[in-house]
Amino acid sequence: MAGDIKARRIAVISGKGGVGKTVITANLAAALAAADNRVLVLDADLGLANLDIILGLDPKHTIQDIFQGSCRPDEVLVKTEKGFDLLPAGSGLHENTVLSKNLVEKMEALLIDLEDRYDIILFDVGAGLGEVVLYFATLAHQILVVVTPEPTALMDAYASIKVLNQYYEKNKFLLLVNQANPEHPDRNGITVAKHLQSVISKFFDASKSPPVYLQLIGSLPRDPAIPRSVKNRQLLFETCPPAVSTCFVNTIANNLRTNFRGA
Numbered sequence: 616m617a618g619d620i621k622a623r624r625i626a627v628i629s630g631k632g633g634v635g636k637t638v639i640t641a642n643l644a645a646a647l648a649a650a651d652n653r654v655l656v657l658d659a660d661l662g663l664a665n666l667d668i669i670l671g672l673d674p675k676h677t678i679q680d681i682f683q684g685s686c687r688p689d690e691v692l693v694k695t696e697k698g699f700d701l702l703p704a705g706s707g708l709h710e711n712t713v714l715s716k717n718l719v720e721k722m723e724a725l726l727i728d729l730e731d732r733y734d735i736i737l738f739d740v741g742a743g744l745g746e747v748v749l750y751f752a753t754l755a756h757q758i759l760v761v762v763t764p765e766p767t768a769l770m771d772a773y774a775s776i777k778v779l780n781q782y783y784e785k786n787k788f789l790l791l792v793n794q795a796n797p798e799h800p801d802r803n804g805i806t807v808a809k810h811l812q813s814v815i816s817k818f819f820d821a822s823k824s825p826p827v828y829l830q831l832i833g834s835l836p837r838d839p840a841i842p843r844s845v846k847n848r849q850l851l852f853e854t855c856p857p858a859v860s861t862c863f864v865n866t867i868a869n870n871l872r873t874n875f876r877g878a
């Protein structure tokens with residue numbers, strides 16, 4: 616990837632909802648910020664935004680105010696106490712579930728405005744395969760697909776990768792296996808990644824679209840500290856005693872940073 620990219624944009628997607636995109640995005644942002652990266656998290660789940668909830672914030676303005684022209688980006692940006700900045704979004708706003716010309720123009724201007732200030736911009740994208748979801752995936756330099764080992768989550772990840780490959784010529788995806796268990800053959804992150812890669816290689820028509828390469832960026836175990844942290848509106852590093860999954864998040868953040876250098 617070109618070396619002149621200012622802020623590396625990573626879209627966190629999954630297809631299926633509830634697999635851990637938001638909780639992972641928020642915790643990865645804190646880990647990346649702790650490792651001296653200037654990080655912005657953009658709540659790209661424009662219909663059902665909830666990063667502010669997870670972060671214990673009650674923002675006055677949202678990204679939709681920028682789209683409507685009633686706020687400047689600096690009036691919406693929240694400097695969180697977790698080391699990174701947030702562009703919160705509103706929830707229950709039906710108009711932003713559809714990709715409008717205005718949304719595209721405002722997003723492009725917003726990214727140009729912000730890209731000098733950050734090393735990494737994470738998009739916490741919504742579930743499904745709607746046009747706003749696909750738009751944020753195509754805006755990103757890297758797409759991080761979150762899956763759990765359940766067949767439903769794998770199927771939806773497969774479908775998302777297929778659409779992004781066949782219609783948008785995306786062929787490199789980072790993969791994060793959530794709710795993994797290294798001791799269990801069906802839940803081991805490496806096994807899950809190999810399985811998904813083999814299904815993709817078998818069923819995608821390589822003559823019509825570029826072959827797809829999945830790169831496993833890490834696994835996260837099921838950890839009761841995660842729902843507890845969500846309930847407390849905190850991140851894992853803030854929980855006491857320190858959560859087991861915190862060191863997994865740090866490893867994934869480190870793998871992401873290494874991947875930037877190598878990309």
Ligand SMILES: Nc1ncnc2c1ncn2[C@@H]1O[C@H](COP(=O)(O)OP(=O)(O)O)[C@@H](O)[C@H]1O
Nearest residue numbers: 632633634635636637638836837838841842845
């Ligand atoms: N590794 C995990 N262990 C235990 N619970 C988890 C884990 N990852 C996610 N969860 C739970 O799943 C819920 C849904 O996660 P969320 O990040 O909101 O999903 P998404 O953004 O993909 O819809 C969280 O509130 C959290 O309690």
Ligand SMILES: [Mg+2]
Nearest residue numbers: 636637638660
């Ligand atoms: Mg979410």
